[in-house]
Amino acid sequence: MPTDHVIDPAAIHHAWDRDLAPAATIASGDSVAVDVPMAGHGQVPREGGYADCAFDFDTLYHLAGPIAIEGAEPGHTLQVELLELIPGDWGWTVIMPGLGLLPDRFPEGCLRTFDLTGDAIAVAPGVAVPLSPFFGTLGTAPDRPGPLSPFPPHEGGGNMDNRHLTAGSTLWLPVHVPGALFSVGDPHAAQGDGEVCVSACECPMRARLRFTLLETPISAPSFRTAPSDGPRSAEHATMGIAPDLMEGARIAVSAMIDWLVAEHGLAPEDAYVLCSLAGDLKIHEIVDAGVFNVGMAMPLDVLPSLD
Numbered sequence: 001m002p003t004d005h006v007i008d009p010a011a012i013h014h015a016w017d018r019d020l021a022p023a024a025t026i027a028s029g030d031s032v033a034v035d036v037p038m039a040g041h042g043q044v045p046r047e048g049g050y051a052d053c054a055f056d057f058d059t060l061y062h063l064a065g066p067i068a069i070e071g072a073e074p075g076h077t078l079q080v081e082l083l084e085l086i087p088g089d090w091g092w093t094v095i096m097p098g099l100g101l102l103p104d105r106f107p108e109g110c111l112r113t114f115d116l117t118g119d120a121i122a123v124a125p126g127v128a129v130p131l132s133p134f135f136g137t138l139g140t141a142p143d144r145p146g147p148l149s150p151f152p153p154h155e156g157g158g159n160m161d162n163r164h165l166t167a168g169s170t171l172w173l174p175v176h177v178p179g180a181l182f183s184v185g186d187p188h189a190a191q192g193d194g195e196v197c198v199s200a201c202e203c204p205m206r207a208r209l210r211f212t213l214l215e216t217p218i219s220a221p222s223f224r225t226a227p228s229d230g231p232r233s234a235e236h237a238t239m240g241i242a243p244d245l246m247e248g249a250r251i252a253v254s255a256m257i258d259w260l261v262a263e264h265g266l267a268p269e270d271a272y273v274l275c276s277l278a279g280d281l282k283i284h285e286i287v288d289a290g291v292f293n294v295g296m297a298m299p300l301d302v303l304p305s306l307d
Contacts, residue, residue: 002029002210009035012062016139016158017146018177022068025179028213031083034064036135039186039202044092050109053094061150061159061185066141068179069213076175078140078182079212085133085167087189088204089117093197100198100287114201116189121201129190133205136161136186136195143176150185152291153241157221160239160293161200161285163191168226174218182211194286220255225297233301239284240294248294249281256296264303278302 003026011023026032038044039061045052069078095110097103114121120128139157142148153160157173165171173182187205222238238259240251253275260271278299285293 002031003027005030005032007032007034007064007067012037012064013066013183014059014061014063015147015150016141016154016183017148018141018143018181019146020066020141020181022179022181023065025068025070026211027070028211031208031210032067033206033208034184035206036064036185036187036204037062038088038091038204040092041204044094044111044202046090046113048111050094050111053111061137063137063150063183063185065183066181067183067211068181069211072175072180072213073178074143074176075217076180077214077216077218078173078175078180079214080138080171080173080182081210081212082134082165082167082169082171082207083210084208085135086206087116087131087133087187090114091116091121091189091201091203093199093201095197096199101194101196106197114189116201116203121190132163132166132190133203134163134165134188134191135184135205135207136188136191136200138165138171138173138184139182140173140175141177141181141183149289152289153285153293154291155241159186159285159288160221160241161186161191161195161288162223162239162293162295163188163193163284164225164237165223166226169223171221171223172214172218173221184209194283196287198287218255219258220251222255222259233299235280235297235299237295237297240296241291242294243291245283245286245292245294248292252281252294252296253279256298260298274298274302
C-alpha cells in the first residue's frame with residue numbers, strides 16, 4: 001500500500017549535491033508532505049524597504065529533501081504529481097540592482113511585500129493578480145560533483161521557474177543518480193512566464209506531492225498542466241534547459257516530437273508540422289544565472305485520447 005510521508009521541516013539544504021544523505025527514502029507510489037520556507041526567509045522584512053533586506057545568496061533558497069525513491073537508477077524517469085499547494089500569508093518581490101532582464105533601466109533596488117490571505121495579490125491600486133501557487137524549484141540531483149548552485153536550472157530540472165506547475169499538474173524528470181534524490185523549494189504565490197524582474201511573489205508553502213518511478217527514459221523534463229475548467233485545453237509540454245535560448249527551443253521542440261511519435265504514433269514529419277500549427281513555444285524563465293528554460297506546450301484537445 002502507498003504510504004504518506006512527512007519531511008522534517010529542518011531537512012533543508014541550499015545547494016545541489018549528489019552526495020547528500022536523503023531526508024527520507026520512499027517507495028514508488030508514496031506521497032510526501034513538505035513545509036518549505038520562502039526564499040530569503042529571515043533576510044527580507046515584512047515591513048520595510050529594500051535597504052532593510054540582508055540577502056545571503058549562499059542560503060537564499062531553501063530546498064526540502066533530498067527524497068530518495070527506492071529502485072530509482074540513472075535512465076529512469078520520476079513522475080511527480082503536485083497534489084496540493086498552499087501558500088503562506090505573505091510574500092515579497094524585489095528588483096535587484098544588476099539582475100533581471102532590464103538592469104540598465106532599473107538600477108535601484110526595490111522591495112514590494114504582499115498580503116496573501118485573500119485570493120489575489122494587490123500589485124497597485126486597481127491592479128490584482130490571482131494567486132497561482134507553484135514551486136520554482138523541483139528537481140532530481142545532477143550526476144556532477146557538488147555542491148552546485150541552486151540558481152540555474154539543470155539537466156534534472158531544478159530552478160525551472162515554471163508557473164504552469166500548479167496543483168493538479170504532473171511533472172516528469174530524468175533520473176541521473178541512484179535514488180533520484182529529489183528536492184523542492186523556491187515557492188511562489190504567482191509569477192508570469194519569464195520571471196523578468198528576477199523574482200516572483202516569493203512565499204512559504206505547504207504542499208503534498210506523489211512520486212511514481214517509471215523505467216522509460218526521457219530526453220528532457222516535461223509536464224502536463226492541470227485539467228482546465230474553462231475553454232482552454234490542458235496541455236502536455238516539454239522543456240529545453242540550456243545556456244542559449246535557441247538551443248533550449250530546439251531541445252523542447254525535439255522532445256515534443258519524440259513524445260508525439262512515442263505516445264501518439266505520429267510520423268516525425270507530422271509531429272513537427274503539428275508543433276508549428278498548434279504548439280506554443282514559451283519562455284518560462286530567462287533570468288537565472290545565464291541558463292534559460294524554454295517550453296513547448298501542446299493542447300491535448302488536438303490529440304486523440306490515450307485512455
